[in-house]
Amino acid sequence: MLRTKRRQxxxxxxxxxxxxxxxxLIFFIFPSLLVVLMGSAFIQIYRVLLPTMGSGQ
Known part of the structure; x- marks a missing residue:
């Protein structure tokens, strides 16, 4: 009986x-993980779009 109660x-x-x-998880870990993952993507997008925007003017 005691084992059953302890298990429950x-x-x-x-x-x-x-x-x-x-x-x-929702408020601390996921946002920081999102920043880390999306940060590298934004850097790559910035590197691709910056020369394109500069040469257009």
Whole structure:
């Protein structure tokens, strides 16, 4: 009986961890990951478009 209760408590706590980790992931980790991934793409776009814009004038 005690093992069953302990297992149920552990399963309930494990289910709550996913919800508790969701908000830090959304607000802190994903935006920083997005900045890192998109930063290199923006640098490449900037390098390609800068000579094109400069020669047009």
């Amino acid at each position: 408590r552990a399963e309930e706590q494990a289910a709550k961890i996913a919800l508790k980790l969701l908000f830090p």
